């Protein structure tokens with residue numbers, strides 16, 4: 001487990017992770033800063049200073065999301081079985097629309113994502129999706145399935161997304177809000 005520390009000036013927790021990678025990178029998706037560096041990397045903390053502006057900007061976005069999330073509510077009515085059924089039905093529907101053939105659909109607990117799509121065309125969905133409004137679950141399904149057509153979040157990717165979800169920016173923001181709402185209501189992390 002990575003060591004958790006705290007940056008006072010920025011009011012954010014951070015951890016350092018050593019991995020078999022070439023270049024260091026910073027992640028701040030979940031509200032905590034993760035500094036990912038190649039094995040043997042010296043003084044990873046220095047990256048905090050170097051990228052302070054970027055970190056501050058991200059923290060601002062996160063704080064705004066947390067503020068918005070106070071006006072949202074989780075759905076406690078939907079069961080995991082309901083979620084599974086809805087996902088399968090919609091994967092079938094979107095397979096036709098996108099002309100793709102997913103391999104497996106897997107529901108599991110995921111720590112930092114709503115879903116993912118592997119190169120083997122396995123679709124993974126976070127079980128926590130059951131707490132979300134239906135249109136956001138639908139958006140996550142379509143988003144992950146679009147990755148079977150376009151791997152990266154590039155222009156083409158968002159073009160395909162907008163054929164079904166014109167308001168994808170709003171959806172991405174909403175997903176972030178619900179992420180923080182779940183973190184605070186279910187006391188995760």
Ligand SMILES: [Zn+2]
Nearest residue numbers: 143144147153
């Ligand atoms: Zn994506």
